[in-house]
Amino acid sequence: MMDIFDIYLLEAIVNGILLGGLLALLALGLNLIFGVIDVTWICYAELVMIGMYGMYYMVQYFGLSYFIAAPLTILLVAALGALLHLLVIAPLLSAPPINQLLATGGVLFVLQSFATVAFGIDFRNLGIRLPVLQFADMHFSYARLLAFAAALIGMVLVYLFMKRTYVGTAIRAIAQDRQIMALMGVDTRRIYIITSALGGALAGLASCLLVLQYDIHPFVGLSFGPITFLVCVLGGLGNFVGGFVAAFVFAEIISVGGLFSDLEWGYVLAFAFFIVMMFIRPAGLLARRS
Amino acid sequence: MPVRKAARLFGGLMVAGAMLGIAVSAQAQDKKIKIGVIFDLTGPLAGGGSELEYIGAKIMLDQYVKTGVEGYKVEAVYADAQSKPDVAINESVRLLEQEKVDMLLGFFSSAQCVPVAARVEQLKKFMWMTTCISSGVFENKNYKYVFRPQASGDQFGLMTMDFIAQNSLSKFGKEPKDLRVAIIHEDGAYGVDVAKGNEAGAKKAGFNVVLKEGYSATAPDLSALVTKLKRAQPDVIFHTGYNPDITLLFRQAREQGLKFGAIVGHGAGYGVYEKLKEGLGPDANYIFDTDPISIWLANPKGLDPKLLPVIKMVGDEFDKIKPGVAIRSAHVGIAASNSYVFLNDVLPRAIKKYGGVDPDALRKAAMDTDIPEGGTMLGFGVKFYAEGTVMAGQNERSFPVVIQYIDDKSYVVWPKGQAAREPVLPLPAGTTYSYK
Numbered sequence: 001m002m003d004i005f006d007i008y009l010l011e012a013i014v015n016g017i018l019l020g021g022l023l024a025l026l027a028l029g030l031n032l033i034f035g036v037i038d039v040t041w042i043c044y045a046e047l048v049m050i051g052m053y054g055m056y057y058m059v060q061y062f063g064l065s066y067f068i069a070a071p072l073t074i075l076l077v078a079a080l081g082a083l084l085h086l087l088v089i090a091p092l093l094s095a096p097p098i099n100q101l102l103a104t105g106g107v108l109f110v111l112q113s114f115a116t117v118a119f120g121i122d123f124r125n126l127g128i129r130l131p132v133l134q135f136a137d138m139h140f141s142y143a144r145l146l147a148f149a150a151a152l153i154g155m156v157l158v159y160l161f162m163k164r165t166y167v168g169t170a171i172r173a174i175a176q177d178r179q180i181m182a183l184m185g186v187d188t189r190r191i192y193i194i195t196s197a198l199g200g201a202l203a204g205l206a207s208c209l210l211v212l213q214y215d216i217h218p219f220v221g222l223s224f225g226p227i228t229f230l231v232c233v234l235g236g237l238g239n240f241v242g243g244f245v246a247a248f249v250f251a252e253i254i255s256v257g258g259l260f261s262d263l264e265w266g267y268v269l270a271f272a273f274f275i276v277m278m279f280i281r282p283a284g285l286l287a288r289r290s
Numbered sequence: 291m292p293v294r295k296a297a298r299l300f301g302g303l304m305v306a307g308a309m310l311g312i313a314v315s316a317q318a319q320d321k322k323i324k325i326g327v328i329f330d331l332t333g334p335l336a337g338g339g340s341e342l343e344y345i346g347a348k349i350m351l352d353q354y355v356k357t358g359v360e361g362y363k364v365e366a367v368y369a370d371a372q373s374k375p376d377v378a379i380n381e382s383v384r385l386l387e388q389e390k391v392d393m394l395l396g397f398f399s400s401a402q403c404v405p406v407a408a409r410v411e412q413l414k415k416f417m418w419m420t421t422c423i424s425s426g427v428f429e430n431k432n433y434k435y436v437f438r439p440q441a442s443g444d445q446f447g448l449m450t451m452d453f454i455a456q457n458s459l460s461k462f463g464k465e466p467k468d469l470r471v472a473i474i475h476e477d478g479a480y481g482v483d484v485a486k487g488n489e490a491g492a493k494k495a496g497f498n499v500v501l502k503e504g505y506s507a508t509a510p511d512l513s514a515l516v517t518k519l520k521r522a523q524p525d526v527i528f529h530t531g532y533n534p535d536i537t538l539l540f541r542q543a544r545e546q547g548l549k550f551g552a553i554v555g556h557g558a559g560y561g562v563y564e565k566l567k568e569g570l571g572p573d574a575n576y577i578f579d580t581d582p583i584s585i586w587l588a589n590p591k592g593l594d595p596k597l598l599p600v601i602k603m604v605g606d607e608f609d610k611i612k613p614g615v616a617i618r619s620a621h622v623g624i625a626a627s628n629s630y631v632f633l634n635d636v637l638p639r640a641i642k643k644y645g646g647v648d649p650d651a652l653r654k655a656a657m658d659t660d661i662p663e664g665g666t667m668l669g670f671g672v673k674f675y676a677e678g679t680v681m682a683g684q685n686e687r688s689f690p691v692v693i694q695y696i697d698d699k700s701y702v703v704w705p706k707g708q709a710a711r712e713p714v715l716p717l718p719a720g721t722t723y724s725y726k
Contacts (some may be wrong), residue, residue, distance in 0.1 A: 008521045011546070015513040022510075108376075121336035123533055125569045132545050139547035179380075207643040213541065213568055215534050216508075219334050219373070251511075258514030263505045264477060266514055 009259065011138045016255030018141065020146035021148025025209065026228040027201030027235065027243040028154055036175045036195045039089050039097075044203060045225030046111035047084070051077040051207025053115065056124045062194040066128065074204035081200020082193050090192070110220070115218035124216040140148030143212035148246075150209055154202060155244055163281070171195055234274055236247040236284020246285050250274075322363040323637065323647040326385030327351065328396045328406075329421075329625075333373025335509070338533040338559050339621045340373070340398035343421050346625030347396055349607040354633045360641040364633070368390055371402055371692060378402035379409055386415050392647050395629065400443065400480035402423030416652040418636075421614045421621075423557065424479040425486070428684045432677060434648055437656045439628045439672050441688040442681070446556045446580050447487020447528070448494075451714075453578075453692045453704040454526050454554065455495035461715035462525055462551060467496045472516065472524035474539075476531045477504035481502045484530040497671060500524050507535045516538070516546045525551040525716070525725075533559035537569035544573065549717030549725035550636035554578040554692070563617040563695055573722045574695060576714050578703070583691045585623030585667040587702055589712070592664045600630060601667050617700050620693075627667035635659060635672075663687065669708065 030044045041047070054076050058069035088107055092100045130142040137198050162168035166245030174181045182188045214220060231250050250270050258266030277285065293476075329348055330340035354364040361577065366391050371378035378397070385391045393416035397403045410417040411433045419427070419438040427438065428516035458466045463608055466605060473488045475481030481504060492499050500522040505515055512535070519527065527550050536559040559565070560579035567574045585601050604626045608618060640655035661672040671687035693705035694713050703713035719726035 006521075008517050010522075012514055012517050015511075015517065015546075019511050019513065028723060116332050119331060121341055123337045123537070123565050123569065125537070127571065129544075129570070129571065132546065132547065139545060141542070141545035143545070148459050213538075217337055217534065218332070220534070222334075223508050227510065254511065255514050259517055262503055263509065263512070263515045266505070267509070 007137050009042075009256070012255050013252065014138065014140060015144075016252035017248060018144035018148050019255060020251035021151040022144065022206075022213075023158065023228065023231050023251055024211075024247035025147055025151035025154060025202075025206045026224055027231045027247055028112075028151065028158060028240065029199040029206070030228060030232050031235070031238055031240055031243045032195060032202065033199040034232065035240070036171050037085070037089065037093075037192055038175075038178070038238075039093075039100045040104065040229070040237070041084070041163035041199070042080040042101060042229070043108035043111055043221075043222030043226070044199075045228060046108050046115075047077055047080055047200060047203040048207045048210060048224065049115060049216070049218065049221045050080060050111060051204045052211045052214075053119055053124070054204075055208055055211045055215050056126060059126055059128075066126075067186075071267040073208055074201050077204030078197040081195040081203065084200070085193055085196035085264045089196070090189070094194075108225075112218050112221070119218065121218065125209045126216075128212060130212060141213070143209065146212070147206075147209040150205060151244075151247075154205060155240065158198075158240065160200075166193070167194060176286065200244060228270075230274055234277060234285060236286060239284050239286060242284045242286035247283070321361055322438060323359070323367055323393070324365045324389070324391045325351065326382070326389060326391035326394045327366050327368045328371050328378060328381055328385070328402075329368075329393060330373045331370040332370075334534055335371075335373040335399055335532065337562075339562050339619065340371075340421075342562065342619045343396070343398050344368075345608060346604065346612055346622035346627075347420060347629045349604050349611075349622075350461040350626045350629040350633065352607075353603070357646075359633060359637050362506060362641055362647065363639075365613050371397075371399070373399070373702055375399070375405055376562070378406050382406050382409060383413075386410070386413060391486075391708075392416070393649070393652060394630065396420055396625070397422045399478070400427070400483065401478045403427050405477050407431075410645035411435055414649055415546060416649040416656075418628075418632050418656075420625045422480070424477055424483040425681070425684075426483055428675075428681045430680055431682070432679075433683045434592070434677060435653050436683045437674055437685075438683060439666070439685045439688060440584055440624065440632050440685055441485030441670075441690045444490065444558075445688070446530075446690050447484045447489070448491040449487075449690050449704070450528055450554045450556065450578070450580050450692060451488055451491025451495055452499070454552070455491075455497070456704075457713065457715055458495075461713070464670050467498060469497050469526065470500045470522070470524045471497045472501040472522055472527045473499060473503075474501070474531075475504050476507040476528065476535060478507065480558065481507075481530040485528075488528045488530075495522045505535070507532045509535070509538075512539050512542050513546060516542050516548050519543070519550075520546065520548050527553045528556070529553055529560075530556040531559055532716030533562060533565050536560065537565070540570050540573060544722055548723065550723055552576075552578065552724055553723070555580065557581045557690075563622050563698075563700060564615060566695070567616070568699070569692075574716055576696060576721065578692055578694050578713070579620075579700075580690045580692050581620040582624050582627075582668040582670070582688070583616065583702060583708065584620040584693070584700065585627055586618055587620075587693070587700065588669045589665065589708065591665070592669060594665050596682065597665075597667050604667075616698050622665060629659065631659075631672055633664055635661060636706065661687075 235246030253270040257269040329344035342585035367380040423443040475485040717724040
């Protein structure tokens with residue numbers, strides 16, 4: 001029985017935490033958009049994919065250093081987020097939620113097809129090999145550690161922005177009551193664009209870190225999109241802290257479950273946990289009971 | 291007057307002759323075989339090798355579109371399966387029922403082959419698979435209209451196990467029973483089938499199988515699998531995967547400090563060296579892959595001499611489409627060779643001996659196929675298991691080979707008869723994954 005409590009279990013737990021950081025980073029932007037604008041960007045992972053291509057071309061074709069390309073990519077995806085709002089979301093703000101969902105679902109296919117036509121179907125790679133962190137007999141990925149740190153910092157920065165700035169306060173106020181804030185003189189259109197750009201910027205940040213770990217291809221979003229959405233729902237759509245916690249819970253079930261059983265069972269357990277929680281806490285892990 | 295009459299008669303005959311000629315020509319023009327070709331041109335499988343297979347098949351089809359076969363025009367209608375089995379089925383039915391193609395050719399993914407073959411057989415149409423390898427397509431199905439010259443998945447798995455078994459003592463200094471092996475695979479029809487062959491081969495060789503596990507090719511994280519591999523400490527890892535998951539596995543293996551003696555791949559993503567190199571850099575060195583032999587690596591002395599200019603033509607055409615590729619992928623040659631067998635051997639026989647290109651004529655012609663070893667660009671011969679047998683429709687003479695990528699070149703290392711050099715086994719000390 002004690003055999004299972006070995007160094008490999010510890011490594012699996014730490015790897016689960018690092019995977020959780022990655023999922024938390026992805027969930028952050030999606031939660032922000034939903035929390036404020038009340039729209040789910042089904043195409044969120046495809047924005048990340050476009051950002052990954054941005055990084056690839058800036059580094060590989062234009063010879064920019066990673067550290068110059070990263071802020072440019074964040075700005076690029078932020079602009080895409082704002083554009084997505086102006087062209088697709090804004091005209092549908094008062095439409096039924098299903099229409100908004102279908103519209104962003106349509107954007108998902110548009111972006112995948114655009115990437116296929118524009119960049120081809122080849123797998124691309126940035127070719128950056130980060131060193132490996134060794135501790136005792138355990139080894140950890142620097143790229144994952146970076147993503148974990150970025151998720152933490154991103155979370156804190158978004159929290160401070162929302163709590164300490166005028167725009168952040170306006171965003172929170174709009175999230176509480178969209179109609180009333182317009183009557184009180186808040187420019188809701190401007191706040192929506194800022195929020196969308198911020199959500200895009202967080203997708204851009206995620207793409208800067210994902211290129212260190214994954215190949216880039218038009219369908220890379222399929223690996224992350226569904227799981228990010230599940231994490232957001234598990235944490236409670238629009239709930240940052242809930243999303244953050246849910247990411248780690250989900251990742252630990254995958255990682256530790258995958259260690260003691262087949263890897264596939266890790267995912268099965270995670271999805272089963274999700275379904276059970278939807279019955280027990282349909283509003284999310286950290287939602288207050290009404 | 292008789293002269294005028296004779297002239298009129300002559301003129302009339304000329305016109306009639308000309309009309310007859312036009313009619314015959316028109317009839318010849320009407321004789322056509324319309325071939326529906328399905329590969330994945332978008333989606334993850336496209337970059338994993340399917341697009342290269344499409345290029346290989348198209349190069350060959352383009353040649354026959356120019357010349358025709360036995361008075362029949364050849365027309366190819368291409369469709370994109372989008373890396374999705376449901377799309378592959380829908381496109382197959384669309385091509386057969388709306389485009390009215392006479393037959394289907396191609397198919398990269400075993401996950402597509404299995405359901406499409408069942409549907410095509412149900413429709414009593416002819417299907418020629420160039421690429422997918424799952425044994426499940428044929429096993430105990432007794433299909434009449436589905437044929438595959440390509441080697442089957444269990445052959446891939448058995449071949450690599452035999453390769454390591456024969457080198458166990460000399461290269462690893464261990465009896466097979468002491469050699470620790472891990473079998474990991476994507477969990478689709480392709481990976482499961484190859485792993486089945488691996489398992490049978492391991493049992494036959496007496497290996498100590500320390501881990502056998504499947505995973506989803508789209509999984510965003512394989513760290514738990516890598517941790518298990520670290521715990522199992524295999525000498526050799528037998529891996530079946532597509533491209534994004536192969537590079538993810540290697541990257542996470544490096545980051546988590548996994549060490550082993552060798553890793554042996556089984557086609558698909560392992561057959562595209564350019565992508566392995568781009569994703570893994572120097573770590574792509576010394577990787578093994580199992581596939582039908584690359585047509586450019588086959589020993590020309592062992593091949594039918596009339597194939598040599600065809601091989602050159604395929605290479606020249608491929609270089610025009612994708613210039614500057616370091617190692618031409620085996621994928622291109624697989625589709626080109628298997629399409630060539632149909633266009634050059636089966637189709638002429640169907641027309642001449644069985645009177646046309648309907649499914650029954652094509653089926654009978656396929657069943658008559660009897661190409662000896664060395665008669666195809668892939669080195670193997672072609673003869674299909676007869677109806678009523680377990681693997682009816684599968685080529686009984688096909689076999690894959692094991693190649694190794696060494697310093698940006700690929701070498702056949704197994705079987706001995708085809709080998710161009712000794713394998714580098716185990717991984718040399720100082721390389722990223724070496725356990726030395």
